[in-house]
Amino acid sequence: MENKIPYKTYLNENEIPKQWYNLRADMKNKPAPLLNPGTLKPMTAEELSGVFCSELVKQELDNDTAYFDIPEEIQNFYKMYRPSPLVRAYCLENALGTPAKIYYKFEGNNTSGSHKLNSAIAQAYYAKKQGLKGVTTETGAGQWGTALSMACSYFGLDCRVYMVKVSYEQKPFRREVMRTYGASVTPSPSDTTNVGRKILAEHPGTTGSLGCAISEAVEAATSNEGYRYVLGSVLNQVLLHQSIIGLESKAAFEKIGVKPDVIIGCAGGGSNLGGLIAPFMGEKLRGENDYRIIAVEPASCPSFTRGKYAYDFCDTGMVCPLAKMYTLGSGFIPSPNHAGGLRYHGMSSTLSQLYDDKLMEAVSVEQTAVFEAATQFARVEGILPAPESSHAIRVAIDEALKCKETGEEKTIFFGLTGTGYFDMVAYQKYNDGEMTDYIPSDDDLAVGFAGLPKVDL
Amino acid sequence: MENKIPYKTYLNENEIPKQWYNLRADMKNKPAPLLNPGTLKPMTAEELSGVFCSELVKQELDNDTAYFDIPEEIQNFYKMYRPSPLVRAYCLENALGTPAKIYYKFEGNNTSGSHKLNSAIAQAYYAKKQGLKGVTTETGAGQWGTALSMACSYFGLDCRVYMVKVSYEQKPFRREVMRTYGASVTPSPSDTTNVGRKILAEHPGTTGSLGCAISEAVEAATSNEGYRYVLGSVLNQVLLHQSIIGLESKAAFEKIGVKPDVIIGCAGGGSNLGGLIAPFMGEKLRGENDYRIIAVEPASCPSFTRGKYAYDFCDTGMVCPLAKMYTLGSGFIPSPNHAGGLRYHGMSSTLSQLYDDKLMEAVSVEQTAVFEAATQFARVEGILPAPESSHAIRVAIDEALKCKETGEEKTIFFGLTGTGYFDMVAYQKYNDGEMTDYIPSDDDLAVGFAGLPKVDL
Numbered sequence: 086m087e088n089k090i091p092y093k094t095y096l097n098e099n100e101i102p103k104q105w106y107n108l109r110a111d112m113k114n115k116p117a118p119l120l121n122p123g124t125l126k127p128m129t130a131e132e133l134s135g136v137f138c139s140e141l142v143k144q145e146l147d148n149d150t151a152y153f154d155i156p157e158e159i160q161n162f163y164k165m166y167r168p169s170p171l172v173r174a175y176c177l178e179n180a181l182g183t184p185a186k187i188y189y190k191f192e193g194n195n196t197s198g199s200h201k202l203n204s205a206i207a208q209a210y211y212a213k214k215q216g217l218k219g220v221t222t223e224t225g226a227g228q229w230g231t232a233l234s235m236a237c238s239y240f241g242l243d244c245r246v247y248m249v250k251v252s253y254e255q256k257p258f259r260r261e262v263m264r265t266y267g268a269s270v271t272p273s274p275s276d277t278t279n280v281g282r283k284i285l286a287e288h289p290g291t292t293g294s295l296g297c298a299i300s301e302a303v304e305a306a307t308s309n310e311g312y313r314y315v316l317g318s319v320l321n322q323v324l325l326h327q328s329i330i331g332l333e334s335k336a337a338f339e340k341i342g343v344k345p346d347v348i349i350g351c352a353g354g355g356s357n358l359g360g361l362i363a364p365f366m367g368e369k370l371r372g373e374n375d376y377r378i379i380a381v382e383p384a385s386c387p388s389f390t391r392g393k394y395a396y397d398f399c400d401t402g403m404v405c406p407l408a409k410m411y412t413l414g415s416g417f418i419p420s421p422n423h424a425g426g427l428r429y430h431g432m433s434s435t436l437s438q439l440y441d442d443k444l445m446e447a448v449s450v451e452q453t454a455v456f457e458a459a460t461q462f463a464r465v466e467g468i469l470p471a472p473e474s475s476h477a478i479r480v481a482i483d484e485a486l487k488c489k490e491t492g493e494e495k496t497i498f499f500g501l502t503g504t505g506y507f508d509m510v511a512y513q514k515y516n517d518g519e520m521t522d523y524i525p526s527d528d529d530l531a532v533g534f535a536g537l538p539k540v541d542l
Numbered sequence: 543m544e545n546k547i548p549y550k551t552y553l554n555e556n557e558i559p560k561q562w563y564n565l566r567a568d569m570k571n572k573p574a575p576l577l578n579p580g581t582l583k584p585m586t587a588e589e590l591s592g593v594f595c596s597e598l599v600k601q602e603l604d605n606d607t608a609y610f611d612i613p614e615e616i617q618n619f620y621k622m623y624r625p626s627p628l629v630r631a632y633c634l635e636n637a638l639g640t641p642a643k644i645y646y647k648f649e650g651n652n653t654s655g656s657h658k659l660n661s662a663i664a665q666a667y668y669a670k671k672q673g674l675k676g677v678t679t680e681t682g683a684g685q686w687g688t689a690l691s692m693a694c695s696y697f698g699l700d701c702r703v704y705m706v707k708v709s710y711e712q713k714p715f716r717r718e719v720m721r722t723y724g725a726s727v728t729p730s731p732s733d734t735t736n737v738g739r740k741i742l743a744e745h746p747g748t749t750g751s752l753g754c755a756i757s758e759a760v761e762a763a764t765s766n767e768g769y770r771y772v773l774g775s776v777l778n779q780v781l782l783h784q785s786i787i788g789l790e791s792k793a794a795f796e797k798i799g800v801k802p803d804v805i806i807g808c809a810g811g812g813s814n815l816g817g818l819i820a821p822f823m824g825e826k827l828r829g830e831n832d833y834r835i836i837a838v839e840p841a842s843c844p845s846f847t848r849g850k851y852a853y854d855f856c857d858t859g860m861v862c863p864l865a866k867m868y869t870l871g872s873g874f875i876p877s878p879n880h881a882g883g884l885r886y887h888g889m890s891s892t893l894s895q896l897y898d899d900k901l902m903e904a905v906s907v908e909q910t911a912v913f914e915a916a917t918q919f920a921r922v923e924g925i926l927p928a929p930e931s932s933h934a935i936r937v938a939i940d941e942a943l944k945c946k947e948t949g950e951e952k953t954i955f956f957g958l959t960g961t962g963y964f965d966m967v968a969y970q971k972y973n974d975g976e977m978t979d980y981i982p983s984d985d986d987l988a989v990g991f992a993g994l995p996k997v998d999l
Contacts, residue, residue, distance in 0.1 A: 091555040092621040098548040164549040165633065165924045176622065176696075194651045196926045196961070238921040239633075258715075258966035262926060264973045265917055460722055464695040467622045469653045469719060504653070506963045509715035516721045 093170040094337040101168050102332040103155055105325045107144075108363045109435060110151035111370040114442055116321065116434035117409030119145075120396060125540060128406045135307060136314050136405075137322075140211040144322040153325060155207075156214075162206045162239060163329070166195035171337035172501075176465040178485070185488035187481060188345065189501040190334045190361065191468065196262070197232035199471065199503030200357050201317050204326035205229070208315040209236035218311035219243025223273065223298030225252055226426050227259030228471075228503060229317030234266035244268040245312075247275070247301045250293035259507050273298035280304050280402040295429055296415050300402025318354030319399065319408070319433050327360025330500065335364045338498075345376065345498035347484055351476040352380040352389065352447070353426060355433030361500040362445070369444060378445040379484075380436070381476040383455070385423040385523045388413050388432045389440055389447035391530060396540040397431055407538060410437040414533025420523040424511035425452050425472035430533065450479045451522040456515040458482050459505070471503040472511055550627040551794045558625050559789040560612055562782045564601075565820045566892060567608035568827040571899055573778065573891035574866035576602075577853060582997060585863045592764055593771050593862075594779075597668040601779040610782060612664075613671075619663045619696060620786070623652035628794035629958075633922040635942070642945035644938060645802065646958040647791045647818065648925065653719070654689035656928065656960030657814050658774050661783035662686070665772040666693035675768035676700025680730065680755030682709055683883050684716030685928075685960060686774030691723035701725040702769075704732070704758045708749035716964050730755035737761050737859040752886055753872050757859025775811030776856065776865070776890050784817025787957065792821045795955075802833065802955035804941055808933040809837040809846065809904070810883060812890030818957040819902070826901060835902040836941075837893070838933040840912070842880040842980045845870050845889045846897055846904035848987060853997040854888055864995060867894040871990025877980040881968035882909050882929035887990065907936045908979040913972040915939050916962070928960040929968055 109115060118127035133142040144153065155163070174187040192200035212220050219242050224230030230246040237244035246268050253260060253272035260270050273293045274281040280300040284291065291297075299316070306314035317323060338344065348365055350358035358380055368374040382389055388411045398415040399405040412431040419428045432440075439445055452472075459475035461482070462468070470478060477499040488495050505512065514520045566572060575584035590599040601610065612620070631644040649657035669677050676699050681687030687703040694701035703725050710717060710729035717727050730750045731738040737757040741748065748754075756773070763771035774780065795801065805822055807815035815837055825831040839846055845868045855872040856862040869888040876885045889897075896902055909929075916932035918939070919925070927935060934956040945952050962969065971977045 093555065095552050098550065161632075162924075175618075196920065196924055198963075202924075235921075235924055239924070257970070258963070261966040261970045261973060262963075265920060265926065265969050267921065463653065463722060464692075464724065467619075467653055467659075467692055467696070469722065506655075506715070506719075509718040512722050513714070513718045516718060 090173050090341050090343070092175060093172050094341055095170055096168040096333060096336055098164055100336060101163055102329055102336065103160060104152040105155055106328040106332055106363050106367060107147065107151055107153060107325050108328070108359070108366055109148040109321065111367045112438065114438055115148045116438045119406035119408055120540065122403060122407050136303060138211040138215050138217065138313050140214065141208060141322045144325055145320060156210060159207055159210050166202065168333050169194060171334055174466055177462060180465045181482065181485050181489065183485040183489040184492060184494045185485040186494065186496045187485055188496065188498045190330060191501045192330060193468065193471065193501065193504035197228060197235055198506060199228040199232065200327060200330055200360065201229045201232035202235060203329050203360070204317060204323045204356065205232035205236040207326040209233065209240050209242055212313055213240040213242055217242070217313055219245060220313055220315045221245045221302040221305040222315050222317065223247045223295060223302045225249045225295045225428065227252060227256050227507060230268070231259060231262050233315065234263040234268035237268065238266040245305060246270045247273040247298040249273055249295060249298050255510060256507055273301050275301060278304040280404065294401060294418055296401035299400035300404050303400065303404050318356035318429065319431065321435055323356050324359035324363070324433060324435055327356050328363035330360040331363040331365060334361065343496060346495045347377045347379065347497045349379045349381060349477045349480050349497065349499040351427060351473050351500070351502060352382050352432065352436070353473065354429045355436040357500050357502045359433055359436055366439065366444065379480060380440065380445055380447040381480045382447060382449050383423065383425055383427050383476065384449040384451045385525065386413065386419045386428050387449045388430065390449045393534060393537065394437060394441055395537050397537055399431065407540065408434050410434050411440065413530060414536045416536035417533030422521055422523050423452065424514065424520065425455055425476065427473050427476065448480060450476055453520050453522055455479050456512070456520060468501070469505045470501060471505045472508050474502040547630050547798050547800070549632060550629050551798055552627055553625040553790060553793055555621055557793060558620055559786055559793065560617060561609040562612060563785040563789055563820050563824060564604065564608055564610060564782050565785070565816070565823055566605040566778065568824045569895065571895055572605045573895045576863035576865055577997065579860060579864050593760060595668040595672050595674065595770050597671065598665060598779050601782055602777060613667060616664055616667050623659065625790050626651060628791055631923055634919060637922045638939065638942050638946065640942040640946040641949060641951045642942040643951065643953045644942055645953065645955045647787055648958045649787060650925065650928065650958065650961035654685055654692055655963060656685040656689065657784060657787055657817065658686045658689035659692060660786050660817070661774060661780045661813065662689035662693040664783040666690065666697050666699055669770055670697040670699055674699065674770055676702060677770055677772045678702045678759040678763040679772050679774065680704045680752060680759045682706045682752045682885065684709060684713050684964060687725070687727070688716060688719050690772065691720040691725035694725065695723040702762060703727045704730040704755040706730055706750040706752060706755050712967060713964055730758050732758065735761040737861065751858060751875055753858035756857035757861050760857065760861050775813035775886065776888065778892055780813045781816035781890060781892055784813050785820035787817040788820040788822060791818065800953060803952045804834045804836065804954045806836045806838060806934045806937050806954065806956040808884060808930050808957070808959060809839050809889065809893070810930065811886045812893040814957050814959045816890055816893055823896065823901065836937060837897070837902055837904040838937045839904060839906050840880065840882055840884050840933065841906040841908045842982065843870065843876045843885050844906045845887065847906045850991060850994065851894060851898055852994050854994055856888065864997065865891050867891050868897065870987060871993045873993035874990030879978055879980050880909065881971065881977065882912055882933065884930050884933065905937060907933055910977050910979055912936050913977060925958065926962045927958060928962045929965050931959040
């Protein structure tokens, strides 16, 4: 028996989108601008150009242009691992016994193991075009660092990665993949930067954090001739590049004549979610179509569901511009038992504004429930999902089970951002029944909130 | 600029082959039969049925039927991760500056990380259909064990994996993937079998070997009601299932109007090579087309290039049937510095016969050269290859460089069997400049040859 709708829908190579879509162009309430932490005035292009590549600064600040051409060099790189498949989860539907129709866009079929490569190659390209020697960045779990290493190796750029120390030690294989692609990887905090030395002096035993690694990477970029800093999430430019996920998904849905009812994405800094929903949210903003859109975050790092919408520091060292976002405060540190990524204290300004405008929902889930969903999914769909992605799987399964109760045949669509091959320590904990949950108390959260800067605009 | 030939050619879902191709049907000189180690007579279906599932025994013994229907349940599973892409390696060609056109069939885009899943799902299906409780097997690097775990989990079969002890300890993540799919994993040799206890008593400090793990898995299958043994390579049935690789490749080549001149595959037990070349070799055997076919093996385990064509034991414990094959002797153990898989002492009987009939060539390569090719490939093609696959990459690059010298525009096609995410210890050694080569001396080989059984037919 042939299925009317295939398990996997691939676009043809010439159907891969040739433009990125800038969601901000269709937003009535634009995301709040980045602020200079000294003057509290919006960062100018000139100020940002010391940190970021010039073309990326333009993309970062442009709230009006709806479409940006994807340069041919980037299109060619995309062809190496794109289009990614839009998968109909027949086996999961069967296992759940749900009348719902479940689809997912799988971004894990490349060596970085996630969607991060979509923006890494763009950022590396613009750095190369500007004649830079190299770029610096931070990485936590290592997906972004791996993606950037691949992109830099392709364009012959030097790549310096500051890797959160605990990950550097616990994920030696991620480190080796980056080294295989020619990157230098430094555990953070390190003694190679002023901010790193300061943090080490104040917290001698620290295992590091993303916010701290960001500070080091920014310092390394601004204090080395010919270097700029690049970031894998949160920024407007990253969401722009990641729109390729949503654009491909939408084109594939149109190819098979299907329209999703519910769109679900995991949310850490927002790179995947922002890219996944972009063209769908665009239709919603323009009043052409309606979709229910759900952001899923870990209960242990709940920036949307329990954070404040406020200007905050993006990094621990407070060297970066201030961003207005749903945030837990740059001083918030998730519990060490938190296994599943998505541990950034803040959230993309663009998504924060959309959430504040009630154009999307957010839910938080606990990690044992996330790994339960991950295992269930892996066993029937044959893909071992990244813990991050599994947050979306959890809620997709929950929504499908609701349909089972009500009998509704909803079309549920989620983003499967990556694979979990380098997350087996967390899976082992789950397999051994040793994984526990953690929900920060209001007092825990108060510590982070207390560090929010006083900004009165 | 659009490429006339895309980077990646995918078949449509309904174009995935619905039959496996049995290469033996077109061979004039059939592969030699398995022998009962006691009587030295060809194993009967009845004898084999104590070890293998009945349908698989039929496939194993059938040298005449050219095509076997793929059951619908297996077709459906294939749709979860197939078709796999036929990739035009534009970026590698560019980096080499060769006029050659390079293609590869990439089988690594599934959670087992390799082509092994193609046969695992078939063997699990027939076990389920026969009403068995479960299956036993061995695994070395863990690709086969992972694939079988996935397949068993899909059909609800118990899966017991004997994992070579050194891999069990050095590759805890592979072990956890198997456990996530519900398999039980035992380091081999173990005290759970007679043969394991015997080997432990004789070699107390042993870190195990594939041959030893096979013996344990066979004993576990034959001594437990409702269990059978399954094997991921060497056997005729495995090559049959793996023909899906070659069949899809051939269909994809026809779709883009290209015919390969040279076909290159890595060869350990022969599962990938046999599957990759099947339909091409079929045309060659039938005189319809000619192809140059090259098997690539490690210089440290050179069964084709330095082995003897003789009946030999398939396992260390000598409990399995005897197979006629190019072999280094079941007592041959590759040097511990050998990193790149492909460490089985023998070679598929089917491929051995084809090689003996001079229908294909074989070359051996040293491991530092293999990892050099792997790294070069990874950096431009964006896929981190498995060490096994990288043997084929090495020779594909060498052939492409020869074309650069001669100016020939040959079409080179190789099998990229899988990804190297779980092989980062070996990559680290290479990155750190600590990898060395090893070529066994004639005296080293003599040890293995001395243990060959005396079979006079």
